[in-house]
Amino acid sequence: MKRILFVCTGNTCRSPMAEAIMRDRAARRSLDIEVRSAGVSTVDGMAVSANAAETLRRKQIAHNGTSRAIAESAVQWADLILTMTASHKRSLIGRFPSAMEKTHTLLEYAVLDEQMASDLAELERLYTEWQMKQALGQTGTDEDRARMLELERRIPSFDIEDPFGGPLHVYESAAAQIEAAVEKLLDKFTADGR
Structure with a gap:
């Protein structure tokens, strides 16, 4: 059960x-x-x-x-x-x-599905790295920001x-x-x- x-x-x-x-x-x-x-x-x-x-x-x-x-x-x-x-x-x-x-x-x-799971894992990784950089006083790259925005659009x-x-x-x-x-x-x- x-x-x-x-x-x-x-x-x-x-x-x-x-x-x-x-x-x-x-x-x-x-x-x-x-x-x-x-x-x-x-x-x-x-x-x-x-x-x-x-x-x-x-x-x-x-x-x-x-x-x-x-x-x-x-x-x-x-x-x-x-x-x-x-x-x-x-x-x-x-x-x-x-x-x-x-x-x-x-x-x-x-x-x-597999593709969505992969996209979600990548987005969570990028978010975590972005937040760590901010906590250390660093800035994220334009490429990372663009990739996060792209993934957010794809993931429902x-x-x-x-x-x-x-x-x-x-x-x-x-x-x-x-x-x-x-x-x-x-x-x-x-x-x-x-």
């Missing part, structure tokens, strides 16, 4: 929708996956937002949970942690460094937009992004025999 933890900010919009969609889609494919969700900045027991609940209802997907704050026990429980944004990923890894290898954004994990955003407080169609858009990523993720699991 694979255990997946979805993480967003308040655990009332994106991560509960991801949890419910993953549970539904995995069951339809008869895959043995256990799913939970949590928030990096929330308290336990808050209701899922009305528009998130309505979005799931319209998709005929059940969700019967309340918010949960991220905790060491949930991080240890998970085989894979999928965040809704790069910021959530950084926050989680900052608090739980031991989870670095199993923490990714949902979109990064679902759509990353791995963030699922926050619908919090928005109208229903914004929640539906976020759910559609999540759903597409979950389907790709389940295709990967099926292809890998997980």
Whole structure:
């Protein structure tokens, strides 16, 4: 059994929708996956937002949970942690460094191919070198700056937009992004025999 933890900010919009969609889609494919969700900045027991609940209802997907704050026990429980944004990923890894290898954004994990992974690794290396030079009072080269800008243009955003407080169609858009990523993720699991 694979255990997946979805993480967003308040655990009332994106991560509960991801949890419910993953549970539904995995069951339809008869895959043995256990799913939970949590928030990096929330308290336990808050209701899922009305528009998130309505979005799931319209998709005929059940969700019967309340918010949960991220905790060491949930991080240890998970085989894979999928965040809704790069910021959530950084926050989680900052608090739980031991989870670095199993923490990714949902979109990064679902759509990353070899070329994108190579570009991302190069960009992270260039950023690190740039920051080190700045810390030492040095300046980066024009070539490095141009290369970083080129890589930034090529690499897609791995963030699922926050619908919090928005109208229903914004929640539906976020759910559609999540759903597409979950389907790709389940295709990967099926292809890998997980």
